[in-house]
Amino acid sequence: MKALVIEEPNVAVVKEVPYPKPGAGGVTIKVENVGICGTDVHIFKGEFISPYPIIPGHEFSGVVHEVGENVTNVKVGDRVTADPSLFCGKCQYCLTHRGNQCENWGALGNTVSGSMAEFVSVPSENVVKLPDSLSFEVAAFIEPMACVVHGMNRLQLQVGDRVALFGAGAMGQQLVQSLKMAGASELVVIDISQKKLDMAINRGATKGVLSQDIAQLKEEYPHGFDVVVDATGIPQVIEQALEFMGPTAKYLQFGVTAEDANISISPFKLYNKDWTIIGSMAINHTFLPAFHWVKEGRIELESLVSKTLTLEETVEFFHSNRDPDLLKVQIKI
Numbered sequence: 001m002k003a004l005v006i007e008e009p010n011v012a013v014v015k016e017v018p019y020p021k022p023g024a025g026g027v028t029i030k031v032e033n034v035g036i037c038g039t040d041v042h043i044f045k046g047e048f049i050s051p052y053p054i055i056p057g058h059e060f061s062g063v064v065h066e067v068g069e070n071v072t073n074v075k076v077g078d079r080v081t082a083d084p085s086l087f088c089g090k091c092q093y094c095l096t097h098r099g100n101q102c103e104n105w106g107a108l109g110n111t112v113s114g115s116m117a118e119f120v121s122v123p124s125e126n127v128v129k130l131p132d133s134l135s136f137e138v139a140a141f142i143e144p145m146a147c148v149v150h151g152m153n154r155l156q157l158q159v160g161d162r163v164a165l166f167g168a169g170a171m172g173q174q175l176v177q178s179l180k181m182a183g184a185s186e187l188v189v190i191d192i193s194q195k196k197l198d199m200a201i202n203r204g205a206t207k208g209v210l211s212q213d214i215a216q217l218k219e220e221y222p223h224g225f226d227v228v229v230d231a232t233g234i235p236q237v238i239e240q241a242l243e244f245m246g247p248t249a250k251y252l253q254f255g256v257t258a259e260d261a262n263i264s265i266s267p268f269k270l271y272n273k274d275w276t277i278i279g280s281m282a283i284n285h286t287f288l289p290a291f292h293w294v295k296e297g298r299i300e301l302e303s304l305v306s307k308t309l310t311l312e313e314t315v316e317f318f319h320s321n322r323d324p325d326l327l328k329v330q331i332k333i
Contacts, residue, residue: 003117004311007053009046012315017055020113020121022068028121029080032136034331035059035144036314038171038233039110039256044318047258050110057116057331058084058109061130061139071124079130081139082122083146083287084108084115100150100284107282116311118333128291138294140330141174141301143283146290148174151254151280152182157227159183164221165205166241167231167255168196170304170328173203175231175254177299180204188225190214193324203300214240224249233257239264250276304328 003017022028040056042048050056064078074080086106087099094102108114108122130139148171157163163184165175168191179187180203188207189200197208209217224246230238233255242265245251269275293299306327309317314331 001118002311003055003113004057004314005053005055006044006050009052010044012044012318014311014315017117020119022066022071022121024069025071025124026068026121027064027071027074027080027082027124027127028066028119029060029062029082029115029127030065030119031057031060031062031115031117031333033061033140034115034333035140036309036317036329036331037144040116041318042256042258043110045258047260048110048256049259054109054111055113055115055117056109057114057120058107059140059143060115060120061136061142062115062120062333064127065119067124073124074127074129079132079136079139080127081130081142081291082108082128083126083283084110084122084143085126085283085287086112086123098284100281116314116331126287128287131295134295135302137305137330138301141299141304141328142287142291142294144171145174145294145299145301146283146287147171147254147280148178149286149290149293150282150284151175151229151252152178153284153286154278154280155227155229155250155252157182157184160185161226162186163188163227163229164225164241164244165189165200165229165231166237167191168193168200168208169231169326171254172196172231173199173304173327174299174301175229176200176203176205179229181298184227186225188217188221190217195325196327199327211237218243223247226250227252229254231255235261235263245269245273245275248274248276250278252278252280254280305330308332
């Protein structure tokens, strides 16, 4: 089969690799759509925990092509997606509902071969059948939405909280809708793209601010916000975002940074202002809740796809500079 393989940092090729035949309890899926995640870009650049060579891709949809022994929950021809999480289920973290901190953590496209290929093999218990009403394009958003659900569970937003969100890309747009539904009052979004800010306002943000006008925002909100969320993963932006935390504020680090990135923070302010700093790593048993949210149309996703590429075009995309107006890019296999 054909697959995109990152052979080492900054080296990606499309080539023939062995077909992933399912083992007992496994399912092989013919991939239809794959979303390109910021984590995939970090893997390409050598900034994540992934081994090499690796087939990336962890947000996808497709059709069951083959099932292994003892598989009863799906059959050949079913339209599906799958939770890419590979938790051991036995360590102290898995046994205390903290699977995303599993001592043997793994995930499709992160630690083992993923979905930027014609076929991908997954454990049958990870597979979720799709209703006919859900397109392959939208179904490929269930995984990123599962990350959003985990982040929202970690944040525990209070109804009426005033929120500042840095980053209005595809993930930012999903966060805007989720924060609105969770009860945010003021929801100010900051980004470098006016087009993205306009979209965020249409989805529930109360104000959009261009990054170049951030000083003006500081004057408008001298006491900061109740909640600050970063969806960029850019250290300089993160340090800037921390400056908008008001007394007793919560900060959510949602965006993925390079593994060796560092920021500066005032420990006195952390102490003196009663701040809460929260991380949000991937998915933590939130794939099914995200599926239900998407299935019921609670989050508008279809218009977030800016571009669809082939596997070959994806190699070039990894090397290219990002258009600031670009939202989600998907691969059509």
